[in-house]
Amino acid sequence: MSVLLEIQAARDVISRFEVKSPPVHVERIAKSLGITIQYGAFDDKLSGMAFIKDGVKVIGVNNAHHPNRQRFTIAHELGHMILHQQLLESSVHVDTGTLRRDFLATTGSDPIEIQANRFAAELLMPETFLREFLRDKSLDVEDEESLSELARRFKVSTMALQFRLLAFQEP
Numbered sequence: 001m002s003v004l005l006e007i008q009a010a011r012d013v014i015s016r017f018e019v020k021s022p023p024v025h026v027e028r029i030a031k032s033l034g035i036t037i038q039y040g041a042f043d044d045k046l047s048g049m050a051f052i053k054d055g056v057k058v059i060g061v062n063n064a065h066h067p068n069r070q071r072f073t074i075a076h077e078l079g080h081m082i083l084h085q086q087l088l089e090s091s092v093h094v095d096t097g098t099l100r101r102d103f104l105a106t107t108g109s110d111p112i113e114i115q116a117n118r119f120a121a122e123l124l125m126p127e128t129f130l131r132e133f134l135r136d137k138s139l140d141v142e143d144e145e146s147l148s149e150l151a152r153r154f155k156v157s158t159m160a161l162q163f164r165l166l167a168f169q170e171p
């Protein structure tokens with residue numbers, strides 16, 4: 001089975017920036033890719049946005065949200081930047097994510113959002129890193145404390161981690 005385009009794109013970023021362990025510094029990576037990040041206290045419903053104007057790449061992040069959520073927003077918008085450049089050149093892409101679960105899930109209906117979410121999940125919680133923790137540290141994912149400990153390592157929300165682990169298929 002071939003690897004999905006968005007997953008491969010996230011892995012390319014991880015290897016290009018030689019990330020060896022979590023947490024993945026998404027803000028630093030985005031900036032290194034020439035993207036300007038603007039923080040603002042937007043309406044609570046708005047998670048973030050992305051656009052490209054006259055070649056200038058901008059990601060907007062709602063800084064009223066939890067830092068972990070801001071990291072996910074940056075990763076999601078970075079996914080749009082890498083995967084959907086043409087779209088961002090023609091209009092401002094706004095992510096509302098009224099339903100947090102929808103925003104994290106990769107089973108929604110909009111293919112653009114699914115791609116960006118898959119990219120974000122792989123970038124923030126690379127499969128190889130996660131499997132290493134699950135295997136070597138014999139982590140019990142049923143245990144709430146272990147799960148939040150792992151989420152802290154990756155600087156992601158426990159919910160994001162749960163969604164990520166759900167997507168894993170046992171070999």
Ligand SMILES: [Zn+2]
Nearest residue numbers: 080095113116
């Ligand atoms: Zn989006």
